[in-house]
Amino acid sequence: MKTISLKKVSAVAVAALGFGLLSVVPAQAATADYVTVLGTVTPAAPVVGSVVTIPLKITLGAATENAAGTPTFTATFAAKPINTALVDTSLVADVVGSELATAGAALAVASAATNVITITTPATDITAFTGLLAGNFTFTPDTAGRYSVTITASAGTFTATTAVIINVSGAALTQAASGKGTATGTATTGGTAAVKYTLAAATAAAAVISITTSGVGGITNGLGCADQSTVLEGSATAVRCSGSAVGTIVTSNGLNYADGFRYTSGAAITNGALTGASKSETFSFDAGSNVAGTQTITVTGITLATGAPTTLATVTITWGATPVVSTSLSTSFNCVGAVTTCAADATVLAAKTAKTSAADRAASIKVTVANSAGTSLAATQTITVTISGPGTLGLGTDAGAASAGRALTGTAGQNLISVFGDGTEGKATITISQGTTVIATETVSFYGAVAKVVATQNLSNPLANGYLLGSAHATSGTTMTAAASWANASGNLPAVQLTVTDASGNLIPSQAANISATSSDATVMSATITAVEDTTATYGAGIYNVSVSSAAGSAAGKSATLTFRVLLTGTTYVSAPATTFTTGSSKISKVAITVDKTSYTAGDPAVMTVSATDAAGLAVADGLYASSTYAAPLFSKSVVAISTMPTTSTLTTVAGKKTYKFYAPSVPGSFTVTGTYIDNDAALVATTATASVVDGNAALLTQIDALNAKIVALNALIAKIMKKLGVK
16 A cells, blocks of 8 residues: 655655655654555445545654654545535544544644644654554535545645545536536426436446436437546536547447447446546436426446346436526615615615715615526626606616616616615605516615604603613613613613604604703603614614603602604704603512403403502602512412413513413412512512402303293293193
């Protein structure tokens, strides 16, 4: 077996080992004389999807080392089939089962990262060893063909290269509408689909392989590749062999391809060798069909001694009509402003101001037209674009285009649509078509001056005496903190959300700096607020999250209104209706549990409310809580929760209350729910709510009894009438 020196060795030592001249270094070199040998590559006959393992073994010829070093062994692909998705880092290094040490200061230690195996050499002599496993390089081939792996060893200035040939057998499409690199794909009727087949490693010389077809279509044009041919490797654009076959190709009937053809291999094929002399054989052929349907091509190995067949591979091609423009596979993305690339939709709100320059466009829409085979037609197909509602359009390349009208048709390659305001507010709808096929529609909202402000209140009870309420954060959530003073942390609930629109109802962005408030009583609520535009998908531009504050020195239980407004010009504002806030207490003295009904039918939706107040009966501030529950509220009968029920965790309130939903018990009769809480004086406060479940069956039985009584009375009346009539 050929070996390769991976650390500095003398020319005499290399020649004695039979490796050939690799490198000549000074005789006084004090690094270890490492030599690589290749273990057995497995499996012996790799196929697509099977893990290929290339073991790397190390020999230390003499204990002459007395200097630390870290020689590395890096695996890369010197060659690989077309249509593979594998890259160099697909060659995964590991030291699983390594016979070198994986730890130890006085030992040669093996480690692995990505596609590199490293030997860390100590600065002391180590005992000589022969052919110990350092580690492995593994990869999983994803298509048939020849893979050549190079292992480069580095030690100081010396580099050696090892080529390992891996023949992965199987069939793969090299030309098709879809499925290239696999044995299943689609093709267009009237066209062709090229197929290759790579012979298995360890195939004997003169092996016979038969290729036949069934279903629609036929096969033709059998061609062979030369040994280790690069025609179908790497970045090659060819889809067929060159015809310089190692083996021979003959039609099965000696006349044409109607009955298929046979390939007879040349020399025996091996794999997993340290030299480049290993053989590889691949042949190709064409498939075609003028009608739609499924074609099945079978590759069969023929045993020479008996003539018995063995199926080696099956290729399935679905032939269909010429691909047409596909709305599902085409894409259209709408982005804000003047951009050159756009790969995700955005909600576009733009000022109605008339613009015409490409740099001033309100939106950029990137369109990619694809056909039903998934092939992009951007370079060959034109698109037509129209706009309804306000605005004008431009159509050009990724650089954008100036305003050119309201209905445009571009030339091939023009797939970036520019959208401009024309001075009119409202929603514009842009329709993008290829021929008569509508690819997509996009919308842009052009807004005018602020005409309406709507305030939606989430929180209402700030802690008295100058405390913040709510979060003015760009990403509003539903989680409340338990702090008396709210921080502007992501996920906190805003006290108020403002919706700002024009006269047509279009949302208006970028107004945060213009938002302010007035207070009906500055001794209760401060007019100082903070507003931040929301950026979440739920709300988005034109929605503003607002935090408010109680006035310094304010007392609990006082109310005032805040009027939120947006500045237009000078001293002119557009205002929302006044919003009421009531300052809350800082001390919990009582916690009460109530339910929304005194009587339920079995399984009815029910609501439990937990209320927290101070000694004067005033609601505690939003976000305050009873320090913890002594125990989770207990139901005397089993219930099913609709929302998360309280546990021993903290209790957070809004307007002094927190509600929970559940389904009433299924068992009739009275039931209770009891909770025990710790108030701010560390005292246990117990509270109980009582309700009942009506027995639905009891009501039904009452109705049945009443009906039976009516039936008895009716029977008596009938009997009386019959008696008078003399009917027996």
